[in-house]
Amino acid sequence: MTPDKLVQIATENNEPEWFVQKRRMALDVMDELPLPEIQRFDFHNWQMTPDVSQKIRTSLQPNQNFVLTDIFDAINEYPELLQKYYMQKVIKPDENKFTAYHTAFMNQGIFLYVPKNTVIEDPIEINLEQNSQAPFISHILIVAEENTQFSFIQKMTTTGDQSAIANCIVEIVAQANSNIKYAAVDELGENVTSYLSRRAYVGQNAYVDWSIGMMNSGNTIADFDTDLYGEGSHSEIKVVDITSGRQQQGINTRVTNYGKHSIGHINQRGVIMDRSRLIFNGIGHIINGASGSNAEQQNRVLMMSSKAHGDANPILLIDENDVIAGHAASVGQVDQKQLYYLMSRGIDKKTAQRLVIRGFLGDVLVSIPSKQIREQLIQTIERKLENGQQVSENSK
Amino acid sequence: MATLEVKNLHVEIEDEERKTKKEILKGVNLEMKTGEIHAIMGPNGTGKSTLSQTIMGQSNYHVTEGDILLNGESILEMPVDERARKGLFLAMQYPAEIQGVTNAEFLRAAINARRPENDKISVMDFLKELDKNLELLDMSQKMTERYLNEGFSGGEKKRNEILQLLMIKPNFALLDEIDSGLDIDALKVVSKGVNSMRGDNFGALIITHYQRLLNYIQPDVVHVMMGGRIVKNGPADLALKLEKEGYAGLRDELGLDVKLVDED
Numbered sequence: 001m002t003p004d005k006l007v008q009i010a011t012e013n014n015e016p017e018w019f020v021q022k023r024r025m026a027l028d029v030m031d032e033l034p035l036p037e038i039q040r041f042d043f044h045n046w047q048m049t050p051d052v053s054q055k056i057r058t059s060l061q062p063n064q065n066f067v068l069t070d071i072f073d074a075i076n077e078y079p080e081l082l083q084k085y086y087m088q089k090v091i092k093p094d095e096n097k098f099t100a101y102h103t104a105f106m107n108q109g110i111f112l113y114v115p116k117n118t119v120i121e122d123p124i125e126i127n128l129e130q131n132s133q134a135p136f137i138s139h140i141l142i143v144a145e146e147n148t149q150f151s152f153i154q155k156m157t158t159t160g161d162q163s164a165i166a167n168c169i170v171e172i173v174a175q176a177n178s179n180i181k182y183a184a185v186d187e188l189g190e191n192v193t194s195y196l197s198r199r200a201y202v203g204q205n206a207y208v209d210w211s212i213g214m215m216n217s218g219n220t221i222a223d224f225d226t227d228l229y230g231e232g233s234h235s236e237i238k239v240v241d242i243t244s245g246r247q248q249q250g251i252n253t254r255v256t257n258y259g260k261h262s263i264g265h266i267n268q269r270g271v272i273m274d275r276s277r278l279i280f281n282g283i284g285h286i287i288n289g290a291s292g293s294n295a296e297q298q299n300r301v302l303m304m305s306s307k308a309h310g311d312a313n314p315i316l317l318i319d320e321n322d323v324i325a326g327h328a329a330s331v332g333q334v335d336q337k338q339l340y341y342l343m344s345r346g347i348d349k350k351t352a353q354r355l356v357i358r359g360f361l362g363d364v365l366v367s368i369p370s371k372q373i374r375e376q377l378i379q380t381i382e383r384k385l386e387n388g389q390q391v392s393e394n395s396k
Numbered sequence: 397m398a399t400l401e402v403k404n405l406h407v408e409i410e411d412e413e414r415k416t417k418k419e420i421l422k423g424v425n426l427e428m429k430t431g432e433i434h435a436i437m438g439p440n441g442t443g444k445s446t447l448s449q450t451i452m453g454q455s456n457y458h459v460t461e462g463d464i465l466l467n468g469e470s471i472l473e474m475p476v477d478e479r480a481r482k483g484l485f486l487a488m489q490y491p492a493e494i495q496g497v498t499n500a501e502f503l504r505a506a507i508n509a510r511r512p513e514n515d516k517i518s519v520m521d522f523l524k525e526l527d528k529n530l531e532l533l534d535m536s537q538k539m540t541e542r543y544l545n546e547g548f549s550g551g552e553k554k555r556n557e558i559l560q561l562l563m564i565k566p567n568f569a570l571l572d573e574i575d576s577g578l579d580i581d582a583l584k585v586v587s588k589g590v591n592s593m594r595g596d597n598f599g600a601l602i603i604t605h606y607q608r609l610l611n612y613i614q615p616d617v618v619h620v621m622m623g624g625r626i627v628k629n630g631p632a633d634l635a636l637k638l639e640k641e642g643y644a645g646l647r648d649e650l651g652l653d654v655k656l657v658d659e660d
Contacts, residue, residue, distance in 0.1 A: 336455075341492035344452050345506035345560060346480035355497050355505070362495025362543065378496075 001051040003027055006104060009053050018083060019075050026093040026103035036096040036195070038221050040311060041250030041279045046193055046219065048165050049101045052135045056108035060126075065118055066150075071109025071139055081113060085143055090171035090201045090227075098195045102137055102167050109139035112152065114178075120150035123181075123370050128168075132160035132189060140170040144178040144206075151181040151369040155376075158189030165193050172200035174208050176230060181369045183211040185377050190217040190245075197223045204230030204259070211368045213377045214241040214251070215384060224253045228262035228293075238364035239268040242381060243276035243308075244388035254283035257293040257323075266297035269361050272308040273388035280312045282327065288319040295325045302332060302360055304353075305392055335360070354385045398467050398483060398567040400451075400599065402426040406461035407443075407450050420446045422624035423462070430567055430599040435610055437635060438621035439643045439656045444603045445489065447621070448570040452486040453479050466568075481510055483567035487557040487574050493545040499556065500526070500540040503563050510564075529562040533589050550577040558589040569593070569600045575609040587612030607639035622647060623654035 003024050010020040035044060058070045067078065075082050087093050093103035110126060130136040142152065156168070166188055174180050180200075188194050194216060200208040208226060226235040235255055243249050255264030266282045284295035299312035314327035334356050342352035358365070358381060368374040407421035420443045428434055438444050450457040451464055453476040463470050471479050494502075503526065508516045530537060533555050545553055554574055561569055571590065575583055590600060590613050602613060610618075610632065618634040619626045622643065627650055628634065638646060647654055 335492075338492040338494055340454060340476060341488065342494075342502070343475070343477040344480055344486050344488075345502075345564060346477055346509040347505050348477050348509060349475065351505065351509075352477070355494065355502070358496045359494035359544075362497075362546075365496045366543070 001027070013055050013072065014076070015072070016075060016079060022087065022093065023104045026100040029094050030097055030100040030104060033094060033097040033100050036098055036221065036223060038250040038252050038279070039281045039315070040313060041221070043219075043221055043248070043250065048098060048167065048193065048195060050135050050165060052105040052107050052137055054107060054134050058108060058110055060110065066115065066120065067111065067113035068124065069111050071111050071141065074111035078111065078113065081143060082111070082141075085171070085173055086141055087171070089173060090199050091169060091197060098167055099169070099197065102139070102169050105135070105137045106139050107135070107137045109141070112140070112142045114144045114148045114150060116145040117147045118145075118150075119148065123151035123153050125153045125370075126155070128154065128156040130156065130158045130164070130166055130188060130192065132158055132162040132164040132192060135164060136166040136168070138166065138168040142170070142172045142180070144172070144174050144180050146175045147177045148175075149179040151183070153183045153370055153373050155185045155187070155373070157187045158192050161189060161191055163191040163193070167195045168197070170198040172208060174200055174202045174206040176204040176206055178203070178206045180207070181209045181211070183368045183370070183373060185213040185373060185380065186216050187380060188216040188218055188220070192216070192218040194218065194220045195222070196220065197225075199223070199225040200227065200235065202226060202228050202230055202233040202235055205232040206230055207234045209235070209367070210237040211364055212237070212239045213364070213368075213380070214239060214249070215377070215380045216249070217245075217247065219248045221250045222252065224251070226255045226264060227258065228256065228264055229258045230262070231259045232261045233259050234263040236265045237267070238367055240361045240364040241268070241270040241278060241280075242273070242384045242388070243270070243278045244273040244384060245276060245391060246274070247276040249277070250279045252281045252283060254285065255295060256285040256287065257290040257295055258287045259293070260290055261292040262290060263294045266299070267363055268299045268312070269364060270301040270310060270312070271304060271357050271361070271385070272301055272310040273304040273385075274391050275305070275307045277309040279310070281315060282313065282329075283315045283317070284325060284327070285317040286320050286323050286325065290320050291322040293320070293323050295323065297327045299327075299329045300332070300360070301330070302334060302357065304334070304388065350389050353389070354382060357385060397596070398430045398599070399465070400428045400568050401465040402447070402451070402462070403465065404462035405447070405450065405459065405464065407446055407457050407459055409446070409457055419460070420624055421450070424624070424626055426619065426626060428568065428599050428601060431596050432616045433594070433600045433602065433613060434617045434619060435602045435604065435615035435635065436619045436621055437604060437607075437638060440605070442621050443624045444621055445572055448486055448572045448601070448603055451570060452476060452484060477509070480566070484570070485561055485564060485566035485568065486570045487561060487572060489572045489576065491545050491553050491557060493548075495543045495546045497544050498541055499544050502544050503540070503560065506560065506564055525563060529559055532562070532592060533559055534585050535559060551579065551582040554578055554582065554586055558586050561593065562589055565593070567597060567599065569598070571600060571602045573603055573605070575604055575606065583609065584612060607635040610635045620646060622652060627652060
């Protein structure tokens with residue numbers, strides 16, 4: 001797309017000058033930027049950057065205690081906040097080709113602003129529906145001011161079965177003493193190739209808890225990151241992932257400790273079926289000066305088929321002496337003891353396998369903040385596993 | 397009436413690290429009918445648990461000779477789940493823990509595994525049965541919403557095994573050291589659960605070191621196992637005699653050449 005055309009579409013969409021210029025600058029640098037780096041995972045021939053002209057508006061229920069609104073309304077109604085935070089503080093447009101593409105072509109989005117000292121009891125639930133007829137360049141910007149507490153649940157599904165791309169970014173700004181739970185259940189369709197980047201900036205004594213159910217049926221690369229800037233900041237990132245068919249997924253999950261006494265834990269569980277491929281990279285980075293900090297990670301994958309490919313790579317980069325850091329990684333098979341136990345109660349082998357797998361994913365499942373979403377995710381997992389078992393059966 | 401017969405059973409176990417095989421059971425014979433409670437006593441390391449695990453079908457135990465018949469039909473070629481659906485139940489010494497699967501969901505799956513696709517147990521019937529059994533075992537309702545055995549104390553795990561027994565209602569239950577690690581109150585509760593199953597359609601094989609459990613669950617027959625064989629059968633008071641004289645006493649009386657594991 002030409003810069004002029006991009007500017008014209010944005011202006012017709014009633015976007016302010018600074019926002020249009022941000023798009024334009026991102027478009028200018030996009031071609032020169034490298035792809036995001038996903039270690040041990042090759043996706044250089046994925047076609048991820050089509051032109052986009054259509055905008056998708058999102059209607060949301062207004063609330064008295066916080067701002068939850070369509071991002072295109074937000075850029076006009078809350079220009080200062082958006083200028084300060086949108087692709088500015090957490091993720092930058094020029095980090096890689098896909099962040100630049102995102103900035104240039106973002107066509108759907110949500111802005112959540114939670115003012116100081118606000119506690120929101122009920123989880124905020126967002127259902128994102130991607131239509132496979134158009135690229136889906138979705139942005140969620142969450143700004144949590146000091147002393148706030150809330151849960152945010154995001155579901156994402158696809159309607160239609162045409163090939164499409166999705167480029168979805170979530171930015172969270174967690175100011176001092178905020179406490180945020182973010183749960184995602186991603187169920188993009190089989191023909192959707194996606195790039196997901198979710199990142200939090202965590203301030204002093206703030207806490208960000210990520211629970212991510214990666215249930216996409218199509219090829220996916222993902223970057224789940226937390227930057228622990230504040231002293232005493234804390235983040236837990238839990239990811240469950242099931243791949244089947246000929247799906248390819250590369251997941252980078254990174255926590256960087258900048259602040260003293262900051263705590264970052266990564267816990268990833270993957271189930272790899274059929275001929276699919278799943279790479280988990282867990283990256284723990286402790287910056288010089290982050291004394292007393294803690295970085296631990298577990299990356300475990302279960303191989304359900306001899307034709308599946310998978311790996312769990314812990315990567316620890318430590319530039320400070322006074323820290324606690326550790327990692328565990330495993331590539332294994334279904335726990336035979338658990339399987340035996342279930343079967344000894346008369347439960348058939350396939351059902352027992354699914355229950356054992358659910359147990360393997362349990363750490364992440366149990367930490368999802370809504371019972372309803374947890375049960376939905378369990379159903380999705382059951383369905384994916386049943387389909388996967390069926391495919392393996394048929395290909396024997 | 398159902399029958400369970402163990403005939404001249406020889407079982408070996410493979411040491412995966414050392415790649416060696418060791419024979420544990422050396423010709424076990426046993427016959428049980430529903431309506432009967434049998435107890436197997438014996439010193440440590442004599443093959444009691446091996447017997448129960450082999451009957452259930454645990455794949456680490458290899459039958460090299462002999463047979464196991466359930467209602468006259470050999471079950472050696474049957475997978476574990478099929479044996480269970482045919483009426484066998486093993487209350488395990490070390491039940492597995494599974495996070496993310498609730499106790500209630502697991503119990504329903506186990507009950508439904510025995511029923512045809514178009515006749516699954518209704519939620520009401522299930523809850524009614526569950527409440528009744530929870531009360532019998534003095535267990536709180538919360539236990540059923542907890543994840544399967546996860547974070548359960550030793551006593552809670554044992555109770556949970558008996559809860560499953562009561563819900564599944566097998567023909568034959570193998571109870572492997574169900575008394576280990578239980579205080580006297582828990583022991584009474586567990587025994588109450590097993591006794592409530594007594595009847596024409598239920599038989600149990602109770603494996604224990606100690607006579608204590610048999611004060612609460614009166615056996616019809618006591619078998620003593622040593623060195624991979626059943627060396628003596630007798631009525632309930634055989635257990636009392638053993639308690640008094642010890643396994644070494646019986647061994648010497650029978651003139652057996654068996655080394656007891658805990659003997660120095």
